[in-house]
Amino acid sequence: MILTKLFVQKFxxxxxxxxxxxxxxxxxxxxxxxxxxxxxxxxxxxGTEKATQFQIHNLYFRISYLVIGVLYLVRSIFxxxxxxxxxVFITQLIIGIFLVLFFFPIFVVSYGETFEYYLYQTAAIQMxxxxxxxLELSRMEINMLIKVLNPAQLFMSSFAFxxxxxxxxxxxxxxxTVPISFTDALFTSTSAVCVTGLAVVDTATRYTxxxxxxxxxxxxxxxxxxxxxxxxxxxxxKEKSSIREQSxxxxxxxxxxxxxxxKSLMKVVLITLLIEAIxxxxxxMSLEKNALGSESxxxxxxxxxxVSAFCNAGFSTLxxxxxxxxxxxxxxxxxxxxxxxxxxxxGFPILLNLYQYCRSQVIWxxxxxxxxxxxxxxxxxxxxxxxxxxxxxxxxxVFGTLAxxxxxxxxxxxxxxLKGKLAMSYFQSVTPRTAGFNNxxxxxLSMPSILxxxxxxxxxxxxxxxxxxxxxxxxxxxxxxxxRIIKGKNHIEVHRYEIHEYSVNKAFAIxxxxxxxxxxxxxxxxxxxxxxxxxxxxxECFSAYGTVGLSLDLTPGLSAPxxxxxxxxxYIGRMGSITLLLSMAKAYGSAxxxxxxxxxLIIT
Numbered sequence: 001m002i003l004t005k006l007f008v009q010k011f012x013x014x015x016x017x018x019x020x021x022x023x024x025x026x027x028x029x030x031x032x033x034x035x036x037x038x039x040x041x042x043x044x045x046x047g048t049e050k051a052t053q054f055q056i057h058n059l060y061f062r063i064s065y066l067v068i069g070v071l072y073l074v075r076s077i078f079x080x081x082x083x084x085x086x087x088v089f090i091t092q093l094i095i096g097i098f099l100v101l102f103f104f105p106i107f108v109v110s111y112g113e114t115f116e117y118y119l120y121q122t123a124a125i126q127m128x129x130x131x132x133x134x135l136e137l138s139r140m141e142i143n144m145l146i147k148v149l150n151p152a153q154l155f156m157s158s159f160a161f162x163x164x165x166x167x168x169x170x171x172x173x174x175x176x177t178v179p180i181s182f183t184d185a186l187f188t189s190t191s192a193v194c195v196t197g198l199a200v201v202d203t204a205t206r207y208t209x210x211x212x213x214x215x216x217x218x219x220x221x222x223x224x225x226x227x228x229x230x231x232x233x234x235x236x237x238k239e240k241s242s243i244r245e246q247s248x249x250x251x252x253x254x255x256x257x258x259x260x261x262x263k264s265l266m267k268v269v270l271i272t273l274l275i276e277a278i279x280x281x282x283x284x285m286s287l288e289k290n291a292l293g294s295e296s297x298x299x300x301x302x303x304x305x306x307v308s309a310f311c312n313a314g315f316s317t318l319x320x321x322x323x324x325x326x327x328x329x330x331x332x333x334x335x336x337x338x339x340x341x342x343x344x345x346x347g348f349p350i351l352l353n354l355y356q357y358c359r360s361q362v363i364w365x366x367x368x369x370x371x372x373x374x375x376x377x378x379x380x381x382x383x384x385x386x387x388x389x390x391x392x393x394x395x396x397x398v399f400g401t402l403a404x405x406x407x408x409x410x411x412x413x414x415x416x417x418l419k420g421k422l423a424m425s426y427f428q429s430v431t432p433r434t435a436g437f438n439n440x441x442x443x444x445l446s447m448p449s450i451l452x453x454x455x456x457x458x459x460x461x462x463x464x465x466x467x468x469x470x471x472x473x474x475x476x477x478x479x480x481x482x483x484r485i486i487k488g489k490n491h492i493e494v495h496r497y498e499i500h501e502y503s504v505n506k507a508f509a510i511x512x513x514x515x516x517x518x519x520x521x522x523x524x525x526x527x528x529x530x531x532x533x534x535x536x537x538x539x540e541c542f543s544a545y546g547t548v549g550l551s552l553d554l555t556p557g558l559s560a561p562x563x564x565x566x567x568x569x570x571y572i573g574r575m576g577s578i579t580l581l582l583s584m585a586k587a588y589g590s591a592x593x594x595x596x597x598x599x600x601l602i603i604t
Contacts, residue, residue: 021075028071029136031064035129040169061125062103068132069099095132156575159222163193163571166218175211183560188215190567193222194574195466197314197436197549198540200556200563204319215315216304222574223311223344223466224272267355268348272310279340280306286332309340312467314436314549322439331423334439338430345434345461346393353386384497385473389462392472400429400456407448412440432456434467436549443553450552454539457546458514460573468547468573470514477507510576518545521569525562532557540566545573 038060073096166189169175171182180188184200191198192215201207207215284302292301301317308315318324327333343351360381405413405425412428413421424439431437432453445453460469477492481504484492492499522541526534536552543550544566555566 024071024075025136028068028075029133031068032129032133032136034060035064035068036133039126039129040172065099065103065128069096069103072096073100159193159571159575162218162221163189166193166214169214170207170211172210175208175214176206177208178206180206183563187563187567189218190570191549192218192313192315194468194547194570195219195222195311195313195434196468196544196547196570196574197308198544198551198555198566198570199315199549200558202319203315204317212304212317216307219311219313219315220307223307223313224269267352271348271351271355275340275343276306276310279310279336282336283333286330286336287327288330291326291330305337306340309337309435309437310344310466312341312344312434312436312461312465312547314431316437322437323441328439329420331420334423334427337437338427341430341433341435341437342393342397344466347389347462347465349383349464350386350389350462353381353383357381384495385463387495388476389472392476393462396433396456396459396472397426397429400432400452401425403452404428404449407446407452408440411446411449412444428453429456432546432548432550433459434461434469434547436543438550442550450535450539453550454542457542457548457550458518460546460548468545470510474507474510477504478511481507514545517569517572518542521545521565524565525558528559528561528565529557541569544569547573 072092076092076096163186167182167186170180170185170188173179180201187198187200188203190196203212203215280302283306284298287298287302289295290298292298304315304317307313314321316322318327322328322334322337401422402425405421408425408428409421413424416424427437427439428449433456458469459475460471461467462472477499480492480494480499491501492504518538518541521544522534522538525537525541529537532554536554539550539552540554542548547570555563558566
């Protein structure tokens with residue numbers, strides 16, 4: 001009886017602790033959200049404030065940061081035992097101590113209105129509000145949404161939320177030189193988050209430095225993946241993750257074990273930032289001194305285009321994109337941007353697989369020089385998926401380079417030397433595969449090149465990458481299945497592996513759905529803007545679905561309904577048709593327990 005009473009008391013106490021933790025989490029989310037809105041108002045909606053308004057503004061900042069700091073200390077100290085995670089404890093403790101020590105003296109002692117106005121208008125304080133809100137939102141999203149949404153629904157809703165938030169930020173007066181409509185803001189935000197690059201207004205002239213920074217942030221979030229970023233922060237800054245949550249992330253990152261999920265998330269973020277940093281350095285070194293006006297302009301160009309290239313976005317801070325007269329013939333810049341596009345489009349699982357392979361080789365070399373230990377070959381270090389993706393990417397690059405070198409000799413490459421022709425052919429082969437940069441005049445392309453670009457845009461990048469399209473592995477499976485039928489075999493065999501029937505069926509479903517989606521979108525635009533001609537419309541739809549961004553100078557002239565159709569195509573192209581269907585499924589991953597009799601259909 002006594003043991004039962006103690007158990008009930010302990011259970012009730014634990015439940016109270018859980019309720020208290022939940023309440024603290026909600027209070028933190030509300031306070032950080034308030035700071036987030038206030039920071040947006042300060043950055044994007046400047047204006048003279050009355051004395052009373054500034055005092056309220058000042059007081060809210062003081063109270064909010066102090067409350068957040070105290071709650072971080074409470075959550076880190078009093079709930080340390082239940083977390084079992086030292087990283088969470090240390091991180092929250094440091095944030096809490098910093099906020100309390102920095103803002104408590106300001107709350108008690110008055111330093112003068114001028115100093116306080118400067119303090120609360122600085123970018124550091126506003127950026128802190130963004131960071132804290134994002135951390136708390138990541139925690140709450142992972143905790144709550146995973147309980148009611150399947151992985152496909154969570155994936156799509158996350159992108160939709162970021163797109164809408166980005167549109168609101170781009171509507172701020174300080175984001176544009178001339179106000180833009182909601183349609184144009186939504187289109188630009190969708191194009192950035194879905195890393196497409198299609199633009200209805202000139203990015204170089206219509207957006208201020210803040211607007212370009214917002215676009216760059218949306219590109220980075222969309223390129224790495226909303227799920228990757230929110231999962232990284234949500235798991236890293238929370239106490240524990242559920243089995244359902246880990247299972248969702250394991251499928252998204254193509255990992256075999258739960259233990260490697262957080263490591264893979266960290267590697268994805270770090271590898272992305274490292275590649276972009278190295279790419280920006282090489283682009284900057286390839287530019288001539290003050291090529292774009294000043295050294296600061298060169299640095300901004302290098303950083304923006306490194307991120308845009310790796311994320312396969314195609315956005316540029318130049319009106320004529322890479323066809324700008326100042327860098328039109330700077331082939332070193334073009335090559336580095338093309339290489340970044342390839343690395344971003346090859347897919348994070350392949351990058352992680354190559355990282356593991358290179359790491360094992362380095363470890364073996366170190367051991368060899370230390371102990372002269374002979375090399376031990378490890379079977380299947382490079383996975384079958386990596387081999388198929390890399391081989392498909394290589395073949396498409398070779399095919400595209402040779403095709404453009406032949407068909408564009410008398411068009412966009414007329415009068416160029418051999419080095420220029422090879423560099424441009426290589427770039428033209430890379431950029432249609434979801435990037436969208438152009439170092440050539442689209443109006444001067446030959447008809448065969450337009451068809452080849454359309455084909456490459458449809459294939460796109462690789463799975464779990466920064467690009468769209470039907471993906472290289474999907475196209476490879478379709479070709480392998482055709483070869484299998486010609487050989488009269490019952491299954492696909494590659495490198496002594498048999499491809500599962502589910503993968504083959506999924507590949508053909510993706511191909512079929514992509515064609516239907518593009519055709520429906522093209523007919524929809526033709527209804528509203530048929531005067532532009534079906535060829536240009538179809539090209540634009542393939543570009544939107546493949547999240548490429550190349551255009552035959554059509555997008556800016558489209559009507560509002562046609563722009564919304566392209567928005568839907570960009571969204572579906574980035575998410576994937578299968579993901580859209582899975583998001584509407586009632587039971588994710590459920591299978592029928594019965595089978596009907598089989599029957600063959602007459603095909604030929």
